Amino acid sequence: MRLALGLIALAILAGACSKRPTSSAAFNIRPGYNFGPLHAGMTMEQVQAILGPPDRKSDGNWTYENFGFWVDFGNTNHTVHIVMCSGGHTSDPAVKGFAGHTQEGIGIGST
Numbered sequence: 001m002r003l004a005l006g007l008i009a010l011a012i013l014a015g016a017c018s019k020r021p022t023s024s025a026a027f028n029i030r031p032g033y034n035f036g037p038l039h040a041g042m043t044m045e046q047v048q049a050i051l052g053p054p055d056r057k058s059d060g061n062w063t064y065e066n067f068g069f070w071v072d073f074g075n076t077n078h079t080v081h082i083v084m085c086s087g088g089h090t091s092d093p094a095v096k097g098f099a100g101h102t103q104e105g106i107g108i109g110s111t
Contacts, residue, residue: 005014007037014071020050020052021036021037021050021067022066023066023067023099024036024066024067024068024069024096024098024099024100025080025099025100026100027098027099027100027101028066028068028100028102028103029084029101029102029107030100030102030103031097031101031102035069035083035100036100037050037051038050038051038080038083039080040080040081041077041079041080042079042080043078043079044062044078044079045071047062047071051064051067054071060072060073060074060078061073061074063095065095065096066096067096067098068085068086068095068096068098068099069084069085069086069098070083070084070086071083072084085098085100085108086098087108087109
């Protein structure tokens with residue numbers, strides 16, 4: 001019985017630790033503060049802990065194709081400097097459009 005309860009508790013903890021976002025639709029943007037779970041100054045390790053490994057890495061830029069954005073670690077500290085969004089209209093069909101929005105509901109393609 002104790003073994004079964006221990007295994008159940010372990011499974012619950014493992015699930016809680018792996019709660020990574022699966023879509024950018026839940027990303028709330030607060031200009032000047034945060035971009036979903038990201039904010040300026042985060043390290044590469046912190047970003048990877050939240051989002052998982054990027055789909056591509058190139059010259060201090062990480063591409064997250066499924067989320068539709070790129071993270072630029074262009075400063076000397078290798079921390080989040082800029083996050084750039086895709087409207088989904090790229091030459092690379094693997095890059096999805098960013099679906100996040102501000103608290104007021106403003107996102108890419110809003111009118």
